[in-house]
Amino acid sequence: MNFIDPATLQLVSRALDAGALRHQAIAQNIANANVAGARATRVQFEELLGTVQTEVAAGRSFKAEDVPMPLVTVQAEGQPIALDTEMAALSSNSLQYQALLRAVGKQLSILGVALQEGRR
Numbered sequence: 320m321n322f323i324d325p326a327t328l329q330l331v332s333r334a335l336d337a338g339a340l341r342h343q344a345i346a347q348n349i350a351n352a353n354v355a356g357a358r359a360t361r362v363q364f365e366e367l368l369g370t371v372q373t374e375v376a377a378g379r380s381f382k383a384e385d386v387p388m389p390l391v392t393v394q395a396e397g398q399p400i401a402l403d404t405e406m407a408a409l410s411s412n413s414l415q416y417q418a419l420l421r422a423v424g425k426q427l428s429i430l431g432v433a434l435q436e437g438r439r
Contacts, residue, residue: 329383330371331423337364337389338416344391345409352402359400364389 341362351357367387374381 326381326383326386329386331419333386333389334364335416335419335423337362338412338419340389340391341412342409342416345405345412348400348405349402349409352400352405357400359394359405361392361394362389363392 344360344362348359367390371381371385374385
């Protein structure tokens with residue numbers, strides 16, 4: 320019996336990977352904010368979840384292999400890196416990452432309680 324659906328576990332794992340990659344990309348952008356000609360690095364993950372979102376919205380389940388890997392991209396020539404935008408993105412990403420960790424922690428806590436109660 321699976322207490323945590325493998326597809327959901329894969330989704331959360333990839334979301335955490337995307338958050339960690341995004342944090343690195345934003346830190347790199349901040350470091351390069353004053354470098355002439357530097358281009359921002361971005362991590363795409365949520366945009367790639369279209370198939371999974373469609374399945375869930377239709378009430379169908381999805382498989383673990385349907386969850387895409389995060390994709391790191393470098394923006395084309397254009398706007399210079401804006402430090403204030405990157406700082407806001409860093410803050411937002413940190414909050415999202417912490418929320419995912421809290422959700423995983425609560426799920427594991429519930430499983431721990433269930434296991435302890437099962438021993439009684």
